[in-house]
Amino acid sequence: MMGRDFNxxxxxxxxxxVLSLLESEKGTETIVRDAVAAVRNxxxxxxxxxxxxxxxxxVPFLPVGSQ
Known part of the structure; x- marks a missing residue:
């Protein structure tokens, strides 16, 4: 019984x-996506x-007083 509880x-x-890593990966994807958008802007x-x-x-510059 002890082995089952341990497993x-x-x-x-x-x-x-795994869930924690997936969440951090989503956060990383968001950071990268935001950075790419900022560079494009x-x-x-x-x-x-x-x-x-x-x-x-x-636009050519005209001397002062010329028309």
Whole structure:
């Protein structure tokens, strides 16, 4: 009888560990997904800024007082 209780307890401990690892893996996936989204957002912002800067450079400067 003692062996069954021991095995049952070990099984429960292993199940708890597996569930804990699965939960931490989900947390890791969320962290990675959020980080990837942040990098994509930042890349999009930089691309928009670059396009805006290029457009400004395309406008010729006129001397003061000229029309």
């Amino acid at each position: 049952g307890q070990k099984r429960l401990e292993l199940q708890d560990r 930042r890349s999009a912002q930089l691309e928009q800024q670059t396009r805006a800067n290029i457009r400004r450079e395309d």
